[in-house]
Amino acid sequence: GENVEQHPSTLSVQEGDSAVIKCTYSDSASNYFPWYKQELGKGPQLIIDIRSNVGEKKDQRIAVTLNKTAKHFSLHITETQPEDSAVYFCAAPSGGSYIPTFGRGTSLIVHP
Amino acid sequence: KAGVTQTPRYLIKTRGQQVTLSCSPISGHRSVSWYQQTPGQGLQFLFEYFSETQRNKGNFPGRFSGRQFSNSRSEMNVSTLELGDSALYLCASSGGGGLNEKLFFGSGTQLSVL
Numbered sequence: 001g002e003n004v005e006q007h008p009s010t011l012s013v014q015e016g017d018s019a020v021i022k023c024t025y026s027d028s029a030s031n032y033f034p035w036y037k038q039e040l041g042k043g044p045q046l047i048i049d050i051r052s053n054v055g056e057k058k059d060q061r062i063a064v065t066l067n068k069t070a071k072h073f074s075l076h077i078t079e080t081q082p083e084d085s086a087v088y089f090c091a092a093p094s095g096g097s098y099i100p101t102f103g104r105g106t107s108l109i110v111h112p
Numbered sequence: 113k114a115g116v117t118q119t120p121r122y123l124i125k126t127r128g129q130q131v132t133l134s135c136s137p138i139s140g141h142r143s144v145s146w147y148q149q150t151p152g153q154g155l156q157f158l159f160e161y162f163s164e165t166q167r168n169k170g171n172f173p174g175r176f177s178g179r180q181f182s183n184s185r186s187e188m189n190v191s192t193l194e195l196g197d198s199a200l201y202l203c204a205s206s207g208g209g210g211l212n213e214k215l216f217f218g219s220g221t222q223l224s225v226l
Contacts, residue, residue, distance in 0.1 A: 032212035043116070043202050043217030044155075051212070089155065098211060099145070099168050102155040 002027045002094040006103025013080055014111050021106045023090035024072040033066060033073045034100065036089045044089055048075070080110045113138060116218035118203050124224045130191040133221045137184050137205030143167075144186040145215065146178060149200040158201075161186055190223075198225045 003026040013019050025033075031052035036044035050057045050064045050073065057064050061080075066073040073092075077084055087107050091100035117136040125131050137144050145168075146158040157170040161180035178188040184205075190197055200220045206213040 034214070036217075041219065043204075043219050044215075045217065046214050049214065093212065097168075098143075098213075099157050099160060099170075100215070101157075104154045 002030060002092055002097070002101040004090060004092050004101045004103045006090050006106060008106060009104065010107045010109070012109045012111065015080060015082060017080055019077045019080055019084070019108055019110075021075045021088055021090070021108070022072060023074070023092070023103050024070075025092040025101075026071065027092070027094045028068075028071065030092045030094060032093060032100075033064065034091050035062075035064060035075050036091065036102075038087045038089065038105075040086075047088075077108075080108075082110050082112050084108060085110045116203055116205050116216050118201075118218035118221050120221060121219065122222050122224075124226065125193050126226050127193055127195060129193050130189060131193060131223060132187055132189045133201055133203075133223075135186045135188075135203030135205075135218060137186070137203075138207075138216055141205035141207050141216070142184055143206045143208075143213070144180055144184065145204045145206075146186070146188050147202040147204065148172075149202055149220070150198075155202070158188065193225045195225050198223060 006023045034049035037047045038044040063076045087105045090103040093100045143162045145160040148156045160168040164180045175191045180186045202220045204215040204217045
């Protein structure tokens with residue numbers, strides 16, 4: 001099955017700084033990589049995803065990069081704001097699987 | 113469109129009891145998955161239902177079971193509750209049940225076992 005490692009577990013930044021969260025996966029057949037944001041008291045919400053036929057995808061202040069050779073993908077948040085404070089999860093399904101394996105999560109704290 | 117709805121939001125039970133949690137997916141979605149979230153283990157997959165059939169199952173004991181109805185609503189049941197079952201139980205739905213579909217999560221049911 002798929003194994004997903006996520007780092008760091010906690011990330012503290014000042015408002016306006018950039019934040020980067022990295023994930024590695026084990027199954028080379030994996031081809032879909034979503035990122036979820038979980039705010040306190042809520043379920044995870046999809047914020048961006050990337051498929052293996054592209055190396056980078058951007059949506060305003062967030063971007064995801066994928067390196068299939070090294071089997072890792074990263075979430076980049078620029079110009080962080082206090083409302084970006086949340087737990088972020090990466091995920092990857094094994095090739096041919098309907099079920100994603102989630103990373104352990106990164107608690108992002110943005111200080112005003 | 114209404115999102116994924118889970119009821120109840122909070123539950124307190126004692127060891128040995130059983131509990132049933134409910135999930136209403138987004139209208140038109142046919143796949144429903146259940147996850148257990150704890151601080152120590154993160155998001156752990158329980159099972160997934162598609163068109164009333166359990167299609168995938170995680171590594172949880174038989175005390176955890178589920179079902180899906182013809183309107184795609186799903187329930188999960190935990191029998192003979194243990195202290196370690198205390199967790200946030202999340203339900204997620206997706207549309208056509210194909211590979212690599214976006215998951216939409218509910219806000220979860222927080223279960224406390226005393």
